[in-house]
Amino acid sequence: MRIHIPTPLRIYTDKQDTVGVEASTVGEALDALTARHPELRKHLFSEEGKLRAFVNVYLNDEDIRYLPEGEATRVNGKDELSIIPSIAGGR
């Protein structure tokens, strides 16, 4: 599946805007992503392994926090994950 990487985090993915991973659940996909780009891990997860409060992860157009099975939700190759961090620019 494809994972969309937002601009602020692309410095940790060798500037790639999408990363392709093999995974059968949302959690596996995020693990595969951070295994390949270890620097990303601390920006996405707290030390207790919880998704940080200023980062949202969407499976297609749905926030994974609101999926009934959360990170255990099964995915297929056509699904897309998007990492959406908060941005504040306006000037």
Add this chain to the structure above:
Amino acid sequence: MATTLEQPATLPQLSNEEIARYSRHLILPEVGLEGQQKLKAAKVLCVGTGGLGSPLAFYLAAAGIGSIGLVDFDVVDESNLQRQIIHFTSDVGRPKIQSATDKLKALNPYLNVVQHETMLTSANALEIIRGYDVVADGTDNFPTRYLVNDACVLTGKPNAYGSIFRFEGQASVFATEQGPCYRCLYPEPPPPGLVPSCAEGGVLGILPGLVGVIQATEVIKLILGKGAPLIGRLLLVDSLNMSFRELKLRKNPDCPVCGTHPTVTKLIDYNQFCGITPEPKANSVNGTTVQNGIPQMSAVELKKRLDNHDDLFVLDVREPHEYQIANLGAKLIPLNDLPARAGELEKEREIVVHCKSGGRSQKAAEFLAQNGFKKVWNLAGGITAWSNDVDPKVPKY
């Protein structure tokens, strides 16, 4: 799902001149005479008259909004002109609020502009926002984003939200009765320094145009009560790939400000909430300013020492594309690469670190000092100070 704002008992009449001016609206059944009268009755607060605020306020003024409030305390800078289209070259140095008011009144003399030349704070936000029907947030930092959100929830005013970063933007409508607020999306801000501002990260000039006009569109729709507002939806704009995507947003029942049992019932200290602490006080050691353990060298002092052929190593921690714009001929190791490349530097040698204005180089100097480098200076004010105080031929960017 159209959302209707509270309407005044009687709508204002349009003069013949106004009917001529708004003709293209009046012949749209979705606007019509009554819609145009609603726009004339409406009061909209634009927080910020910068990148987002410029196109936002311009289009709202053109559309016939009766009263626009502007909040800004900044002055126009040359570097604003690439995107803040309400300010002209001749406005450099003028207060933005004056510059913006002039343009809006020149565009539409029927418009009433209310100036709030102040920083929006926890002390004044509720009072300012209460006087308006809709708020459009075009600010540029996390504390003000959370302040505007909470003040909108507490006063029951919808917030047409937009924010931008480099080539990407986000837009939504927050703080309506049924819909989510900004805190439902992001309960907490990122730690300070993690997400660079436009001044640090750059921004494509047209991007605030795209996103600000989306905000203006949402404001107009909220006032007209027509169409499907961006409530419960986050629109993502990627100008580099020119793609627009939409994500679902849900109202969080446990949201601390708009949830069923709110814990935030009045405005708080938003700098503290965003982890922004006052700069550690600089102290002075034998006449040298020391910031967080790092001695600061002025540009003039650096020039003197270089002219003196002192054994100094100058390190530039900016990005390669910044180096191309202006440089002092120093070795370039971007801040993010420094941990991996510190081995290229000599621990015993005296090193002066510089960046654009002194922030990144301070971090780099602190990192080097923690990793056994004996004598590390920060160039106070960066290459900008060098241009100001030593060599004006070096361009400022």
